[in-house]
Amino acid sequence: MFLNFVSFAAIATIVQASTAGPGQREICRLVCPDTIGQIPLVNETLNADNSATGCVWFENGFGGPQSASFDSNGVAIPGSVSDNMQFTPSASQYCTLVADGWSFADDQVCITDSVSSRILKQDTRLDISVNSPEECTAGCAERGFTFAGVEFANECHCGNGFTAAITPVPHTQCNKRCPGNSNEFCGSGDRIQVFKGPDPPIPAQLPAGWSIFSAAPCARDSAARMFTDTLIAGPVLAARDTPAACVSFCIQNGFTKAGVEGGDECYCGNTFRDVPIAVDPTECNLPCQGALGVTCGGNFAIQLYTSS
Numbered sequence: 125m126f127l128n129f130v131s132f133a134a135i136a137t138i139v140q141a142s143t144a145g146p147g148q149r150e151i152c153r154l155v156c157p158d159t160i161g162q163i164p165l166v167n168e169t170l171n172a173d174n175s176a177t178g179c180v181w182f183e184n185g186f187g188g189p190q191s192a193s194f195d196s197n198g199v200a201i202p203g204s205v206s207d208n209m210q211f212t213p214s215a216s217q218y219c220t221l222v223a224d225g226w227s228f229a230d231d232q233v234c235i236t237d238s239v240s241s242r243i244l245k246q247d248t249r250l251d252i253s254v255n256s257p258e259e260c261t262a263g264c265a266e267r268g269f270t271f272a273g274v275e276f277a278n279e280c281h282c283g284n285g286f287t288a289a290i291t292p293v294p295h296t297q298c299n300k301r302c303p304g305n306s307n308e309f310c311g312s313g314d315r316i317q318v319f320k321g322p323d324p325p326i327p328a329q330l331p332a333g334w335s336i337f338s339a340a341p342c343a344r345d346s347a348a349r350m351f352t353d354t355l356i357a358g359p360v361l362a363a364r365d366t367p368a369a370c371v372s373f374c375i376q377n378g379f380t381k382a383g384v385e386g387g388d389e390c391y392c393g394n395t396f397r398d399v400p401i402a403v404d405p406t407e408c409n410l411p412c413q414g415a416l417g418v419t420c421g422g423n424f425a426i427q428l429y430t431s432s
Contacts, residue, residue, distance in 0.1 A: 126228060135383055148258050151227055152219040154198050155295045160190050168294040172231045176215050220293055220308050222319050223261040229318040236291040237275060237316040244271055244283025252280045254304030261319050267413030268327040275311035275320040276300060280388035327366035327415035334371050337428035340400035342408035345426040350383055351393020362388040364414035371429050380431045385421035388413040
């Protein structure tokens with residue numbers, strides 16, 4: 125179906141057919157061919173312009189390393205093909221399905237990870253029995269994360285950026301088939317395929333005409349509450365509280381201001397009791413109950429939103 129890699133001198137890229145379902149899209153990029161003859165790929169550099177350079181194939185007993193680089197059209201760059209290569213290769217195309225709005229993170233296909241030091245910030249693992257890039261990215265998006273990674277076949281990791289500089293490795297090292305889609309790969313041991321999604325994530329995307337209260341995005345609250353005419357969402361939203369859900373609730377009830385606080389609290393109003401006092405944004409650090417990847421204020425610290 126797709127993710128089968130072949131290379132012929134006569135064509136620049138191999139595009140394998142795939143069918144994206146509702147809420148999904150196919151993403152592709154050029155990579156070095158898996159093998160040259162029987163010789164496996166051992167080095168690869170994937171670039172932002174879709175080129176694949178520094179390709180090296182080597183295995184003892186096959187006459188030494190062979191190398192080549194490919195431009196953004198998949199064509200071998202003149203002078204890059206080693207003298208011991210018997211033909212001029214072309215790049216391969218690597219395709220996979222992801223949720224709408226997601227793409228390869230940093231234009232890479234496979235990077236290193238470690239159980240003792242995860243590569244994703246706020247690493248959160250989802251239990252997905254039918255794990256695949258499309259299922260993992262959709263799951264992370266729903267929970268408010270901007271990064272998603274598949275690893276060791278069954279693992280889906282969500283996060284918000286990288287904890288350190290990444291170490292890309294040849295795409296062939298991410299070689300475990302996905303239990304949710306056997307046509308795709310889901311990383312390997314200490315090898316993760318990472319994808320980047322919309323930022324802000326869906327649970328933090330506000331309805332048209334609403335925005336973060338720029339003068340005090342994270343403000344000090346008190347028992348008297350921020351608004352003079354406060355409506356508290358309470359249990360209506362507690363378990364699914366997010367900035368987007370809170371603002372929508374406030375709109376439905378005729379208010380022009382909204383705030384999330386304490387991880388599971390949503391407040392609506394039209395008038396500030398006093399001029400909001402901004403506090404350090406790190407005080408608004410509690411994960412939302414409705415989407416752990418985004419924050420919903422803190423202890424008497426409220427994230428404020430207003431309509432224009």
